[in-house]
Amino acid sequence: MTWRKIIHIDMDAFYASIEQRDHPELKGKPVAVEHEEQRGVVAAASYEARKYGVRSAMSSQKAKKLCPQLVFVPGHMDVYKEVSAQIHEIFHQYTDLIEPISLDEAFLDVTENKKDIPLAVDIAKAIKEEIHKRCHLIASAGVSYNKFLAKVASDYRKPDGLCTIHPDQALDFIASLPVESFWGVGPVTARKMHLLGIHTGLQLRDCSQEMLVRQFGKAGLLYYAFAHGEDDRPVVAERIRKSIGCEHTLERDITASSSVVIELYHVATELMERIARKNFRGDTLTLKIKFDDFEMKTRSMRFTKELVQLNDILPLAKRLMKQIDYSHHPIRLIGLAVSNPVGETDLSARWEQLYLPFSDD
Numbered sequence: 631m632t633w634r635k636i637i638h639i640d641m642d643a644f645y646a647s648i649e650q651r652d653h654p655e656l657k658g659k660p661v662a663v664e665h666e667e668q669r670g671v672v673a674a675a676s677y678e679a680r681k682y683g684v685r686s687a688m689s690s691q692k693a694k695k696l697c698p699q700l701v702f703v704p705g706h707m708d709v710y711k712e713v714s715a716q717i718h719e720i721f722h723q724y725t726d727l728i729e730p731i732s733l734d735e736a737f738l739d740v741t742e743n744k745k746d747i748p749l750a751v752d753i754a755k756a757i758k759e760e761i762h763k764r765c766h767l768i769a770s771a772g773v774s775y776n777k778f779l780a781k782v783a784s785d786y787r788k789p790d791g792l793c794t795i796h797p798d799q800a801l802d803f804i805a806s807l808p809v810e811s812f813w814g815v816g817p818v819t820a821r822k823m824h825l826l827g828i829h830t831g832l833q834l835r836d837c838s839q840e841m842l843v844r845q846f847g848k849a850g851l852l853y854y855a856f857a858h859g860e861d862d863r864p865v866v867a868e869r870i871r872k873s874i875g876c877e878h879t880l881e882r883d884i885t886a887s888s889s890v891v892i893e894l895y896h897v898a899t900e901l902m903e904r905i906a907r908k909n910f911r912g913d914t915l916t917l918k919i920k921f922d923d924f925e926m927k928t929r930s931m932r933f934t935k936e937l938v939q940l941n942d943i944l945p946l947a948k949r950l951m952k953q954i955d956y957s958h959h960p961i962r963l964i965g966l967a968v969s970n971p972v973g974e975t976d977l978s979a980r981w982e983q984l985y986l987p988f989s990d991d
Contacts, residue, residue, distance in 0.1 A: 635750035644734035645674035739865035776861035805832035875967025883960035918965035
């Protein structure tokens, strides 16, 4: 059997490492990059900060309690995008089969590569060295025969890790993995698995496909396949945008309905402008609300036609807002996204990282 050669590259503490690189006085210090669009939220933490339990998506207030000496710095997304482009230039020296996951990670299929290097691990080593030489940053790499295992491998020896999972070793490796390491298993799903007595890959493998589908829906099919070392998903070089959205973190938390309507107007206006710039056509609107305690609610509704005009988006957003009780629950963030593409969209921008996470898991 001919196995694919898949590499997963994941930059280590990407945003924070760039800030430490560009500001030498921050080297060796616990650093938290504040989110540009989310007030009081950590976007990234250096490894020095992570030792204290500081993590991305954590409130800045909690992060400061965990690490009193934590240094907060503003994010510079334009710089991060520029560095990401440099890293992708390095990838393209070896293959054009590159699937970006975010600015700081990507899958590469090097089964056939531009330099005819037989071993994928040698390509991963060369990429890590070139990133360090050119960008003065550290990357971790995972190598295996499918995307799931390459992703797991890149996380295995962070930071500055390099791990290969050979087909002959895969099932033994998976057996010892905690279920939290499986793709798509977040805190909510992990808790449910633990209640079912599933803590490791081996215990997950002992579950029938029918049982996993019954408990987790279609995701159960993926968990079953991963537990058996199977993942047929190809590395996709181009992605057609499935949604476009924006969100605003408010200067102060609000509960007054008049204030909510005003903020909805501002978010809907920005969303309409983004839709126009990207020539995106979708018919489903999703509202995202985050409260002062970071609890999140989402509501979605499909429209009868394409959502491109403010006089279509705003009334629909107001209808979705009526489904959420915020009278005694102050709102700190409002987001809107249009999805479910219809017709032709602008294919000149096939892939773009959008920060609008609508999953609670």
